[in-house]
Amino acid sequence: MRKKLHKNAALLVAATLSLSALAGCSGNNSEDNANKAANTTNKAAETNTAATNDTSNAAETTESTAPEEVTLEFYMPSPTANVNDLEAVLDKFYEETKDTLNTKIHFNFTTFDDIGQKVSLKLAAGEQVDSVFTAQWTNPNISAMISKDQLVNLDSYFNNDKYPGLKKAFTPEYLKNNSFADKTGSSHVYGIPFTHAFSGGATIYYRKDMAEKYGIGEIKSLADLEKFYDAVLANDKGIVPFTFNGSTDYVSDLLLTMTQPLTSKHNYMVNMGGTSVSVAIKPDGTAYAAKTIDGYSDPEFLKLLPEPMNTMDPLKGFKMVREWYKKGYLEKDILAQKDPDGQFMSGKAASVFRTLDIYSSESQQLETSIPGAKIGAYVITPGLMDGTAKAVGSDFKAWNFAAIPANSKNVDRTIAFFDWLFANQENHDLFEFGIAGKHWQAEGTTKYSYPATVDAATNYNFPGFTLTWNPTMVRYDSKTPDNIVTMLNNMGDTNFFYKMPNAGFSFVPDSVKTEVAKVSEVRTQLYTIGHGVVDDAAGNLTKIQKALDKAGYQKVVAEVEKQFNEFLKTNPYEGQ
Known part of the structure; x- marks a missing residue:
């Protein structure tokens, strides 16, 4: 999951x-x-x-x-x-x-x-x-x-x-x-x-101007974040502390990410390749696929994880998000939220989940939309904020x-x-940034800025991730803080990451296409516990698992395990 x-x-x-x-x-x-x-x-x-x-x-x-x-x-x-x-x-x-x-x-x-x-x-x-x-x-x-x-x-x-x-x-x-x-x-x-x-860099963008007003300053930990949310609830009625797209990642996963300990062993993957199946590498080098949609709830999967993760509470993330929901950190109708960024940019939310690689556009948009607003970025990906090499995994896929x-x-x-x-930087920059001198101006070979006459609200704003993004042609906004630049540079450096065990693996679902479709439908029920909307995560998870098994989930699990074991024969896990 x-x-x-x-x-x-x-x-x-x-x-x-x-x-x-x-x-x-x-x-x-x-x-x-x-x-x-x-x-x-x-x-x-x-x-x-x-x-x-x-x-x-x-x-x-x-x-x-x-x-x-x-x-x-x-x-x-x-x-x-x-x-x-x-x-x-x-x-x-x-x-x-x-x-x-x-x-x-x-x-x-x-x-x-x-x-x-x-x-x-x-x-x-x-x-x-x-x-x-x-x-x-x-x-x-x-x-x-x-x-x-x-x-x-x-x-x-x-x-x-x-x-x-x-x-x-x-x-x-x-x-x-x-x-x-x-x-x-x-x-x-x-x-x-x-x-x-080679990683988006999971990030919670927040209103730094509001944090400063509350006397909190820069957010660097989960404790700082919750203190900020408490202050929002106490001082700014009508503003939701954290807005989130109700049909994407689970907030429970974000909370697990924020509290996940760094380890030197990375022999497992959760929701491998979008299959919904979690897989761990056994001591003999073969794969074990978890039999539960929430991999941590399978004791056999859990015990294969590195310490101290192998003793974690399987429902930890679900319990944490339920507390967030009850405290009011999340929108009551989070399941219906489709435009969290719009909420954040309009001043209706104090923070939003995005990725670090869009820092420049996110900062520009916020400061243009709300006069006096300042953006803060709390990077929640373990190891990225403090620059710990080989703590972040990647399959090096776009x-x-x-x-x-x-x-x-x-x-x-x-x-x-x-x-x-992609023939040269000038061609690339034309579509990524617009006309030089009109929409933007170069600051050396790696940065850019905007002319004083530019109105950010009406300036060229092509979604580069759909056409131009490439690791060899990257410019950063000249106003980007040095610590953010360092993290962005690390994210484009293959040596900063460890190679995930499933890098290069693609699941072919031909033999289980019917089951995959049915499982996908049932899996939507997980949003209620993944966003903390309902109590009794354990009971609801059991009901959902039964529905998944009826839809053919175990057949999908077996096929993923089979194909991944074949992959490991020529692409063995290297102990990373």
Whole structure:
């Protein structure tokens, strides 16, 4: 039931987060795009037009080699219905590439919870879709789309000198960690992965100005946080202390994260790969899959955990969140909350759960929305705040992807755009930040600031996690505190993390698809105890487990254990 807390979007990013993912991710199943998609990409790679040449050098040519103009249809989620001043940025792009790409782009924005279904309907109707945002946490997720032969196998476009921008920005190791298995267990690239870091950095953003008013100052511990919430309840009636998306991660998981002791052994995973199954590595190197939806409630799983976790109260998180709910720290109607960030930015909530990798945008938005407001960031991921190396685990996967539908007639033209986008920092920055000098200005090679004339409320605000985020091209707001910069840098450093035992593993649910669907439906009942809405967590958990077993949960558990043991034969646990 627990998972790595990640970008659920600015992300939720990411940042990320639906229940089928138990906090923003869903099952890592995969299937190849079959011969049709493979043939499409092979043919595209062999017959690529001038549009797929090295566009970074195209300006040097004296004769136009531009192909016929095409308009591409991109679908992606966004925190706002429309991106400010997007047309100006697109006009700049068209001006710079009219003699090379000769491509127009129509961005279609929708909500985070609607993107999967909206795209599915478009594809079913045979409408034009050339790039689609997808992830482990969308519904349907990227694996489900692969299993329906809906996505193009992109292997041939990467690590390929014909596409220097993609080759430079996406290393073979990065792509390997962001590939998905087909029916045979062979992994392929089905989506361009977007991330700034290898962990979102679970963070509670809070009103630092309010904390200072109460005499609390910077929040550095759970005790500080609860003291802050008590002060909010006592002094600011009508403001909820903590707002949270009721259909993503469980608040109980956040509380466990805040109180989880650091250990030197990391032989287990909870909600592995969004399967809802928790797995631990036994002393003989084989896997044991917990038989309960809440892994900690399975004694066999619990005793395999490193000390002192193997003696923890299995219901610890549920009990803590119930106390939070009863104290009034959470909204009474938390299950219906869909826009926690809106609550926070409007001044109706004193804190919100997001990820550290969106610090700059979160800070800018808050300080623009509420005059005099200051943002504080309490990083709850163990080891990240104090800089303890190898305390944070990662499977080195991104949580956001741009995929190309198999029925797109513009596969190579779409790839040509992405190749151009990552060909150099200037191309990338145009779409991530806007027009230099108008929307933003560079501060050296790693930071940026905004001109004094810029109105943040109307300034360019493209959701970069859907198109541009890449570990090799990161800039930080010049106002970002040094300690936050240090943490952000650590999050982009592979050496800072330990490799999770399931890194590179993708669950293929073909043999249990019916059970997975039924389990996903029943699993939504866990929100009531995961958010502390009801008493008797133990009794409710027992009832839910019985319903899950009736839906076929044990069959799913057995299949996950079987496939993961096969994976361990060639990817053994290394004692990390």
